[in-house]
Amino acid sequence: MSVKPAALDVLPNPLPFIGGGHLSASGGAEYLHHYPATGSPTITVPLAGPDEVDEAIAAARGASAEWRLLRPDERRKLMLALARAVSAAAGELAQLQVAENGTPLSMASTFPGTVIDALEYYAGWADKIVGEVNPVWPAPGFSYTVKEPMGVVAVIIPWNSPLHTVGMVVSPALAAGNTVVIKPPELTPFTSLRFAEIAAEVGFPPGVINVIPGGVEAGAHLVAHAGIDMIHFTGSVRTARHILDAAARNLTRVSLELGGKSPNVVFDDADPDAAAGFAARLCMQNSGQGCVNGTRLLVQDTVFDAVVGLVRDRVAEISAGDPADSDTRLGPVITSAAVSRILGMIDRARSDSGGRIVVGGTRLGGEFADGYYVAPTVIADVSATSEISREEVFGPVLSITRFSDEDEAVAIANDSSYGLASYVQTADVTRAHRMAARMDAGLVKVNGSGGHPPSIPFGGIKASGFGRIGGRAGIDEFSRTKNVWIGQ
16 A cells, blocks of 8 residues: 555635734745655645734724624624535545544545534524623612634644634634634645635635644744734743743633543443444544543453453554545644654653553554654553653553542642543542542543533643633633713
8 A cells, every 4th residue: 555645726826814814925934844654745835924914913903893893693694604614514624634634534524514514503603692680779770691702812732633623612712702814734725725715615704714834934924923812822831931921921811631641540440342443443543642532541350451452452453544435544743853762652651661561652664654654652551640641642642551449530630730532431420420520630530531522611720721611611721801880
């Protein structure tokens, strides 16, 4: 089998999309995009510089008054029209996601659906955003609150799931009446640009959705800009600290969805086959490049060896392939540098921490040699204090650590700077509730995952960030409360 070249015919115009159309040129640097499955260059991406950032913010500011005052039912209709258009373009968007970052088509094909769900769900909120009447004293008097949009929101998205993130973040921001400036990374600008094009095609007013592909320079100028009313960032802790420093100068509101080192705790009363299969799928999805992936498997010592063997077998069944092939389950990681970083962490887990490589642990060769492929890897007997247990790998690597009882499981699971997601596998419903109450995470799932619809609040604690998207919390995140007092 050979890996086919990227589908270049699906790539959109790479120039910034501002005020309802693409610019004719961009004054920033250029980035030569590479297809991760082959390592081959695809297209040169003109990056936004400070001038383009200023222009995008001005366009969003100019559209803000019209968008926030648009009748809520009209906002709802436009969002539903966008959902229908995304549905019509679902095949194109899935292929674009494959070309963008090498996500296997089997997973990339699900992302348009998550965008559609988010748009439809939050379209329903657009005409249901209400305040409340408050008691006042001394009477007479009358007080009520209204929810207002923040204004212009900077949405900075990650490279691992750009289309999904745009849908989950931009949908509540638009429904609440905000305009947005989306900054995708230079690695993955294409799905965001196509999303903005589709929005313009269905009639979104110019300036409501703007996209400025860019690197560090554009991001730094964006988050320090006085014309930004709110920043929502999805990405690394290190970058988040820079954003918070810059935002502090203007006291700009910030919402963060950061990394995770999510524990998956397997008790000895869980179904071992189901637990092993779930652990393999959860960690290896999107080649391990997911903040909610269960990358730390904690297994009770009474079933440790049996579960390790089952996990090894399940992971060994995950074969790499061409991401454009619908049967492929494991694709490449994002860059050659990522390959080197992942392999370095694997080597240190083995040499410095005494970890036992159960399967994988190498870069794939043969027909995959030119691409950025790492073999799906399982490391057993991992110390809870080792680097591989504490730091994000962002690659197809699962570490397995043993525990003796519930208290030790909780202690190991919570001994992390992160707090995004946790998973528990048990047949004891009382234990399930106890564990959910004790886990330090914004999300706890018991006996599987079951997807994550837009109606469910999502976000982390500790170094995994703060703020929530999903459900009513998503509307509140992108709104501010005004109190009105009327005397008699």
